Amino acid sequence: MRPVYTREEVTLTNLPYDTLVKRLARERNARLEAENLLEQKSLELYEKNQDLAASLVMFDKERTLMSAVFNARSSGLVLTDNALRIVRLNLSASTLLDVPQKPELAAPLTTFLGGSEDTNAWISARSGPQARFDDSTVEGEVTRPDGEKLPVRISCTEIGHDGLLLWILVDIRQHLLIEAEKELLEHSLNQAQKMEALGTLASGVAHEINTPIQYVGDNVKFFQEFYDGVVGLLKAYDPLREAVIEKNILADLTTAIAEQYEEGDIDFLLEEAPVAIEQSLHGLQQVASIVSAIREFSHPGDAELQTVDINSVIETTLSVSRNSWKHVAELEQDMDEDLPEIIGQPGDLHQVLLNLIGNAADAIEESSPSAGGQIRIGTRKAGKWVEVSISDNGTGIDEATRERIFDPFFTTKAPGKGTGQGLAIVYKIVHVKHGGQVTVDSKPGEGTTFRLKFPRAQQTNH
Amino acid sequence: MKGIVFNEFFSLVDEAFGAEVTEKIIVDAELANDGAYTGVGNYDTAEMVRLVKCLHAETNVPVADLLQTFGKHLLGIFKAGHTAYFESCKSLFEFVRSVEDQIHVDVLKLYPDAELPHLTATQVSSDELSLVYRSSRRMADLAEGLLWGAIDHYGETIELTRTELPDVDGDQCAQFTLVRR
Numbered sequence: 134m135r136p137v138y139t140r141e142e143v144t145l146t147n148l149p150y151d152t153l154v155k156r157l158a159r160e161r162n163a164r165l166e167a168e169n170l171l172e173q174k175s176l177e178l179y180e181k182n183q184d185l186a187a188s189l190v191m192f193d194k195e196r197t198l199m200s201a202v203f204n205a206r207s208s209g210l211v212l213t214d215n216a217l218r219i220v221r222l223n224l225s226a227s228t229l230l231d232v233p234q235k236p237e238l239a240a241p242l243t244t245f246l247g248g249s250e251d252t253n254a255w256i257s258a259r260s261g262p263q264a265r266f267d268d269s270t271v272e273g274e275v276t277r278p279d280g281e282k283l284p285v286r287i288s289c290t291e292i293g294h295d296g297l298l299l300w301i302l303v304d305i306r307q308h309l310l311i312e313a314e315k316e317l318l319e320h321s322l323n324q325a326q327k328m329e330a331l332g333t334l335a336s337g338v339a340h341e342i343n344t345p346i347q348y349v350g351d352n353v354k355f356f357q358e359f360y361d362g363v364v365g366l367l368k369a370y371d372p373l374r375e376a377v378i379e380k381n382i383l384a385d386l387t388t389a390i391a392e393q394y395e396e397g398d399i400d401f402l403l404e405e406a407p408v409a410i411e412q413s414l415h416g417l418q419q420v421a422s423i424v425s426a427i428r429e430f431s432h433p434g435d436a437e438l439q440t441v442d443i444n445s446v447i448e449t450t451l452s453v454s455r456n457s458w459k460h461v462a463e464l465e466q467d468m469d470e471d472l473p474e475i476i477g478q479p480g481d482l483h484q485v486l487l488n489l490i491g492n493a494a495d496a497i498e499e500s501s502p503s504a505g506g507q508i509r510i511g512t513r514k515a516g517k518w519v520e521v522s523i524s525d526n527g528t529g530i531d532e533a534t535r536e537r538i539f540d541p542f543f544t545t546k547a548p549g550k551g552t553g554q555g556l557a558i559v560y561k562i563v564h565v566k567h568g569g570q571v572t573v574d575s576k577p578g579e580g581t582t583f584r585l586k587f588p589r590a591q592q593t594n595h
Numbered sequence: 596m597k598g599i600v601f602n603e604f605f606s607l608v609d610e611a612f613g614a615e616v617t618e619k620i621i622v623d624a625e626l627a628n629d630g631a632y633t634g635v636g637n638y639d640t641a642e643m644v645r646l647v648k649c650l651h652a653e654t655n656v657p658v659a660d661l662l663q664t665f666g667k668h669l670l671g672i673f674k675a676g677h678t679a680y681f682e683s684c685k686s687l688f689e690f691v692r693s694v695e696d697q698i699h700v701d702v703l704k705l706y707p708d709a710e711l712p713h714l715t716a717t718q719v720s721s722d723e724l725s726l727v728y729r730s731s732r733r734m735a736d737l738a739e740g741l742l743w744g745a746i747d748h749y750g751e752t753i754e755l756t757r758t759e760l761p762d763v764d765g766d767q768c769a770q771f772t773l774v775r776r
């Protein structure tokens with residue numbers, strides 16, 4: 134289309150002069166206007182061009198952005214046509230399916246994606262001319278070229294042109310793991326609740342025992358004094374008896390006394406009774422200390438920080454846990470007798486020590502060293518720190534395992550035996566609650582040492 | 596309205612009534628630019644209406660006749676400049692049908708500000724075509740002239756009848772029925 138003009142102009146020479154002048158003036162004005170118009174149009178064209186160039190730049194940026202977003206998605210994104218032939222893959226999808234990110238791949242998605250009968254039906258319902266779409270997702274699996282299968286969650290939406298479909302594949306390995314972990318956690322929570330109930334029961338029992346133990350102890354001490362008194366008295370009678378025998382008087386009385394001695398085996402009793410009393414007192418002392426350990430241990434709830442003597446916490450833990458290690462290991466203690474106190478929470482610290490001792494016993498039981506199991510517990514000052522070390526001559530920990538031992542739920546133990554929480558709890562209590570540090574030294578086949586460092590309590594100047 | 600329409604109008608008036616008449620109506624119509632139109636420019640349609648009225652006053656020829664003659668003349672001009680449209684259409688009906696969907700569409704590509712009518716062509720039977728004109732510029736007479744010009748070009752024997760239709764939103768509406776004999 135272009136403008137048209139009259140071919141046959143009126144023959145100008147036929148026109149009168151003034152008409153000619155008028156027409157000339159009009160022609161000139163029309164020309165000027167045409168020039169203006171041309172300039173205006175040129176400017177418009179230039180601006181349109183600028184706009185277009187800007188749009189192109191924007192479009193290009195948008196495209197770069199889209200493809201960056203497409204590739205940055207952690208889910209596998211697969212574009213297919215409506216016959217499910219792959220058109221494009223993002224990076225995650227290419228990694229997930231283990232196929233190159235080439236658009237010319239054109240392989241059907243179903244060579245990589247499938248699952249149960251339901252899953253396959255779900256997928257094929259989204260192909261072909263009768264395809265239908267909704268927000269649903271389905272679980273299926275990706276089969277990689279090497280045959281490896283990975284669980285995925287699948288969803289699919291229409292792009293809206295050219296029959297393109299966007300498939301979103303989410304790798305749910307992690308998710309399944311977390312589910313399993315959650316189950317474990319629930320299990321161990323149950324366990325913890327049971328332990329707590331047991332603790333409450335134990336502390337009740339300990340409390341009940343405490344009172345009789347107290348007065349039995351008092352009474353035994355009373356008998357000890359009584360014995361000492363009676364023995365003193367008897368001893369005071371001895372010279373009298375000997376003098377009477379020497380003078381040979383009151384023979385019937387001395388004979389009766391001698392008979393009484395014989396009959397009651399009094400010499401033996403006198404000799405053994407102090408030992409028996411001593412032993413009873415010792416036994417009672419032990420019972421009392423176990424009872425107090427149980428009571429202290431089953432009240433970890435008082436979260437308030439206090440100054441703690443680590444040595445005494447260790448003693449308590451050892452007496453409570455003795456049963457769990459005494460059949461696998463000898464215990465060696467190397468305690469710094471004037472260890473500074475630390476600020477802490479005795480209940481938590483018991484827990485830490487129990488876990489470490491339990492692990493040591495487990496490691497020893499597993500390796501059963503020929504020289505016999507050895508658990509060594511030591512404490513010492515180390516500058517501003519108080520250090521506790523727990524060593525064993527058990528299996529040791531290899532490099533790869535060492536990196537993960539503090540992970541919650543990491544365990545190398547048989548299901549039902551370890552929940553893998555022990556060291557996670559240790560870590561949390563030492564680092565988070567006490568501002569301390571846990572380190573581990575280990576040689577596979579030789580043994581392991583866990584070192585705990587706690588900041589020592591601020592020294593108060595008297 | 597495009598300047599070209601004005602300029603063609605002037606050349607038709609020159610031809611039909613003489614240059615003095617042209618100069619007279621340009622003065623009488625009191626045009627904004629004293630009658631200097633550039634073909635690609637866009638101007639108020641009211642100026643064309645005033646020019647036609649002044650021409651009527653000057654010549655006593657009815658406005659309808661003037662517009663129809665102008666239409667016929669205009670078609671000749673279009674034909675000279677755009678033979679391709681006419682060559683690509685084998686018959687009058689085909690040409691008339693193509694105006695709305697093809698020719699006027701191309702006009703708009705070149706002149707986005709062009710003011711064009713709505714033309715609705717309906718093939719009633721193989722020998723009958725109906726064309727409904729609708730425009731706020733109220734130039735059904737011009738359309739009729741253009742149609743006559745086209746009929747002349749194709750040289751077919753056509754009976755053209757025109758029926759005035761009621762206005763729609765202030766737009767003039769008319770139906771042209773073309774029957775091939």
Ligand code: HEM
Nearest residue numbers: 596597673677694709710711712730732734738741742745
């Ligand atoms: C029988 C065929 C045609 C009919 C009935 C027709 C009808 C019309 C009418 C009635 C107008 C005036 C505006 C209005 O009333 O709103 C118009 C304007 C116009 N037509 Fe057509 N036309 C036809 C063919 C053509 C052809 C073949 C061309 C060019 C190749 C053309 C180009 C134009 C142009 C440039 C305008 C002026 C637009 C303006 O002033 O802004 N027409 N047409």
Ligand SMILES: Nc1ncnc2c1ncn2[C@@H]1O[C@H](COP(=O)(O)OP(=O)(O)OP(=O)(O)O)[C@@H](O)[C@H]1O
Nearest residue numbers: 492496529538544545546551552553554555556581
């Ligand atoms: N003293 C040790 N010697 C050898 N391996 C150890 C020792 N302590 C911990 N480990 C390793 O670290 C893993 C994690 O220990 P952690 O105490 O966190 O869990 P667990 O003992 O397996 O289970 P839980 O303590 O919950 O019953 C153990 O499974 C074991 O492989």
Ligand SMILES: [Mg+2]
Nearest residue numbers: 488492555556
């Ligand atoms: Mg453990």
